[in-house]
Amino acid sequence: MRDSVTIILLVWIIERGLCGKLERVAHRPDNVLDDYYAYRHVTIIHFNIPDCTVAAAFKFVVKEEKIGGIGKCPIRDVSVFLKSGSLPFVRPDGSKIAAKLMKGRRRYYSLNMESNGDEYMIRIDAPEPGDWYTIAFRSWSDPENGKITQQGLGASCETVLDAELLLETAAITMPMDPRWEYEVHMNESSDSAVMQLMIPDEFVDSSLFLRSTCGEECTITVHVTAEDHIIGAIVNSTNVTVSFKPFSDAYHYVTLRLISGEASNVSLQLLDSSPTDSGQVRSVGLMRKSLPDFFLFDYEHLRGNSSKPSAYNLTAETLSVLSFEIGRVYDVGGTLTLSLKLVDTEDKTKEKEKRNVVVAACISLGYYSNITAGGACCRMENATTPADIYVNSTGPASLHIPFPEPGIWHLSLRAFCVEENCHCTASCLNGTACEDCDCMTPCDARVESRISSLPCIEGNCNSQGKCMHYMSGGFVFAACHCSGAYRGFDCADDTYVLGNSDIIIRMLLLTFSNLAFIGSVYVAVRREYFTEAIVYAAVMFFSTFYHACEAGEDVYSVCIMRLSVLQFCDFFNALLSIWVTLVAMASFGPKLTAFCQTTGAVILAMSAEMDRTALWVFLLPAMTGSALIGLSWGIRCKRRGTVRYPSRPYRSIYFPAGLLLVSLGLVCYAFLQTRRNYYIVHSLWHVCVAIGVILLLPKRQYMK
Numbered sequence: 001m002r003d004s005v006t007i008i009l010l011v012w013i014i015e016r017g018l019c020g021k022l023e024r025v026a027h028r029p030d031n032v033l034d035d036y037y038a039y040r041h042v043t044i045i046h047f048n049i050p051d052c053t054v055a056a057a058f059k060f061v062v063k064e065e066k067i068g069g070i071g072k073c074p075i076r077d078v079s080v081f082l083k084s085g086s087l088p089f090v091r092p093d094g095s096k097i098a099a100k101l102m103k104g105r106r107r108y109y110s111l112n113m114e115s116n117g118d119e120y121m122i123r124i125d126a127p128e129p130g131d132w133y134t135i136a137f138r139s140w141s142d143p144e145n146g147k148i149t150q151q152g153l154g155a156s157c158e159t160v161l162d163a164e165l166l167l168e169t170a171a172i173t174m175p176m177d178p179r180w181e182y183e184v185h186m187n188e189s190s191d192s193a194v195m196q197l198m199i200p201d202e203f204v205d206s207s208l209f210l211r212s213t214c215g216e217e218c219t220i221t222v223h224v225t226a227e228d229h230i231i232g233a234i235v236n237s238t239n240v241t242v243s244f245k246p247f248s249d250a251y252h253y254v255t256l257r258l259i260s261g262e263a264s265n266v267s268l269q270l271l272d273s274s275p276t277d278s279g280q281v282r283s284v285g286l287m288r289k290s291l292p293d294f295f296l297f298d299y300e301h302l303r304g305n306s307s308k309p310s311a312y313n314l315t316a317e318t319l320s321v322l323s324f325e326i327g328r329v330y331d332v333g334g335t336l337t338l339s340l341k342l343v344d345t346e347d348k349t350k351e352k353e354k355r356n357v358v359v360a361a362c363i364s365l366g367y368y369s370n371i372t373a374g375g376a377c378c379r380m381e382n383a384t385t386p387a388d389i390y391v392n393s394t395g396p397a398s399l400h401i402p403f404p405e406p407g408i409w410h411l412s413l414r415a416f417c418v419e420e421n422c423h424c425t426a427s428c429l430n431g432t433a434c435e436d437c438d439c440m441t442p443c444d445a446r447v448e449s450r451i452s453s454l455p456c457i458e459g460n461c462n463s464q465g466k467c468m469h470y471m472s473g474g475f476v477f478a479a480c481h482c483s484g485a486y487r488g489f490d491c492a493d494d495t496y497v498l499g500n501s502d503i504i505i506r507m508l509l510l511t512f513s514n515l516a517f518i519g520s521v522y523v524a525v526r527r528e529y530f531t532e533a534i535v536y537a538a539v540m541f542f543s544t545f546y547h548a549c550e551a552g553e554d555v556y557s558v559c560i561m562r563l564s565v566l567q568f569c570d571f572f573n574a575l576l577s578i579w580v581t582l583v584a585m586a587s588f589g590p591k592l593t594a595f596c597q598t599t600g601a602v603i604l605a606m607s608a609e610m611d612r613t614a615l616w617v618f619l620l621p622a623m624t625g626s627a628l629i630g631l632s633w634g635i636r637c638k639r640r641g642t643v644r645y646p647s648r649p650y651r652s653i654y655f656p657a658g659l660l661l662v663s664l665g666l667v668c669y670a671f672l673q674t675r676r677n678y679y680i681v682h683s684l685w686h687v688c689v690a691i692g693v694i695l696l697l698p699k700r701q702y703m704k
Contacts, residue, residue, distance in 0.1 A: 218261020582625025
């Protein structure tokens, strides 16, 4: 129904230029977005929509801002999700979740954008008043295909999102008493009206009766909104009745808009359409217990003055309803968990009957759902869905609601005794919404409930990660930080987790490829480059144990010291090996060579500690050493009056071959590495550098 209303409104916007009535009321600039690898990488933007708003438009602009490097910033894909009340729970990576989650949550809106500076907009008619949350991030892409690039090789950019809220207020606003009939005059200048009313609790089902004086000559849209959009309809006849389930203890807003026609008088009257034979409803009292931390609270059923939760009875004649409230902002960043368990009744003679008892539970926000004779839930607009939770004597059953929407929630419960050899229960209790089942009859039961809020899924992440609190846009939320290659909201997705054989192969290739430096050490010793031999041996040692520590995926890791220390030693000795090789190729005298080696070691140690992955750290020894080689070789060529220096075998064979091999390794290292092929390309880099050193390190007689 709401889709058809939206289509008519879009046509009306084009014809009448509604966008001119929207006024900007809030601006949220300079929100920096991250790449999405897990929910913790989202950026949160908050808006507040006041009561009696006819329409809201959220405008987004994304652009790239260059902060360093060379070249232009690439255009990136950006994802934006918008929802009222709480954070949109999304899984753009399609990751699996082991926990059972509630289906049929409140609608959210989405946008796929590009960071090219264009404007994108989400327009919502009759929006729910209150908090609206936007989450945004750089769109997810398969991390296995992501390139590993050297920092500084290319432009360093930030993706920045600007967000604005534009509102249209009603031309006519008035409170409405549900007991009386009201009339609103609408014309081209006053083409929108919002009626605010509080519907009595005894109105389980309601009907809004509308009468238009212009009949089919004009078209009017009507929306009924509370904490959520309830229903939308089109009035293009004289009399129309709109039926809906009202929310408990919440203001309702009836929004009218004249789409076509010059003027019309619209009469409105609220009617109680609750069925007289709807059955009895028994409310089970709950008490909230709040703990002094984020998102930690429980709702417990207490008997008398007892401080411990107790079980309660379900009766065949009544529908039992548990009601509890989720507060705004502070309650919505965790995960709500509802658990139910059948317990023994005091009458031991019913032991056989108990074993065939099934409890159907329906969870809904704003109103309670009735339960059919087949254990299904009666929802809005007469929709019937399977129960959210089915409990039997085998054990407790749970349902999880990440980032629950604020408001009053209702948990409806009804127990059924199932006869032996009952065939319809197989479908009714396994995904089919059944109106009736002949071999299921309502009966008494005794139930324990646990309604609690915790960070993540019951405070943990399946032992494959750690539950953390994050802050974005001034709001705190809980999400899992998964270890290894696990992913997903509860770290249960093992799609990228390597098998033991794959881990061993990768670790062995990354570590044993360093043994190619044995040749470098041997050649350096034979040619009496003893300082260089020590550096090459250090490169082989620390690179081997660094990769043995980080490539084992916490399964076969061999860490002889902290990973950060091994990483520093690996990077520093790799830089130092480049430097001492270039100094040796420059072929200075012993004193000048020792001075250059020592000075370079001090500067490179400082550089590696400052930013060991930056491009300039690698360019510093390479460019300086190349300049020293050019200076030394140029002076000797000038003295001799010839360009034939060094000797021909080194000048014509070893130097070009070594330069080509090292260049090949550098291209692989800088441009070809991805997370999928890292262990192959990086191992090739080890081998290329080791063999390149053997070729580039000159014999003494070649440099005379």
